[in-house]
Amino acid sequence: MHGSLVLDSSIIAAIFFPEKISGKSLAIAECHDCITVDLAYTEVANVAWKRISHNGQDTATVKNLLDECMAFIRETCQVLPAQDLIPSAYDLACSHRITVYDALFLAAAVQCTSPLVTADKKLHHAAKEIVKAELIT
Numbered sequence: 579m580h581g582s583l584v585l586d587s588s589i590i591a592a593i594f595f596p597e598k599i600s601g602k603s604l605a606i607a608e609c610h611d612c613i614t615v616d617l618a619y620t621e622v623a624n625v626a627w628k629r630i631s632h633n634g635q636d637t638a639t640v641k642n643l644l645d646e647c648m649a650f651i652r653e654t655c656q657v658l659p660a661q662d663l664i665p666s667a668y669d670l671a672c673s674h675r676i677t678v679y680d681a682l683f684l685a686a687a688v689q690c691t692s693p694l695v696t697a698d699k700k701l702h703h704a705a706k707e708i709v710k711a712e713l714i715t
Contacts, residue, residue: 580609580610581610581611581692582610582611582612582613582656582690582692583606583610583611583612583613583692583693583694583695584613584614584683584686584687584690584692584693584694584695585603585606585607585612585613585614585618585655585695586614586618586680586683586694586695586696586697586698586701587614587617587618587621587622587625587683588696588697588698589603589606589607589695589696589697589714590603590607590614590618590622590647590650590651590655591621591622591625591647592604592697592714593607593647593650594622594643594644594646594647594650595625595626595629595640595643595647598715599697599714599715602714603695603697603714606695606712606714607650607654611656612654612655612656613655613656613657613658613686613690613692614651614655614656614657614658614683614686615657615658615659615660615663615682615683615686616657616658616659616660617660617679617682617683618651618655618657619648619651621679622644622647622648622651623644623648626640626641626643626644626647658686658689658690660682663682663685663686663689664678664682666681666685666688666689667681667682667684667685668681670684670685670688670704670708674704674707674708675704676700676701676704680698680700680701680704681704683696683701684701684704684705684708684709687705687708687709687711688708688709691709692709693709693710693711693712694709694710694711694712695711695712695714696711696712696713696714697713697714697715699713
């Protein structure tokens with residue numbers, strides 16, 4: 579292992595729902611201790627829903643991938659409660675003009691003194707001013 583990283587929902591989703599960054603996301607997760615925020619459960623479930631409702635993917639296949647993703651978050655990641663991060667996330671959201679949702683992952687990185695990995699350019703731009711951050715594209 580190469581230390582801890584905070585993974586936002588975009589990276590976790592990419593590990594299980596195939597897209598261009600899936601290989602890179604998986605490689606990063608495999609060789610680090612992963613940290614995330616409990617919000618990731620909800621955001622990844624929304625990705626699954628979009629795969630069915632917007633992309634017409636098979637419901638059973640997507641549900642199986644979602645189940646695997648939930649197990650990864652629950653069993654592999656250190657999951658931080660969003661409620662504990664809200665004061666910091668709110669301040670970060672206001673000062674860096676990002677959503678509170680995104681700021682929760684940045685607050686987690688600050689709290690854990692760990693780099694943040696994201697596929698979100700706006701979050702990466704804000705994060706790199708505060709913590710080490712990696713943008714996966």
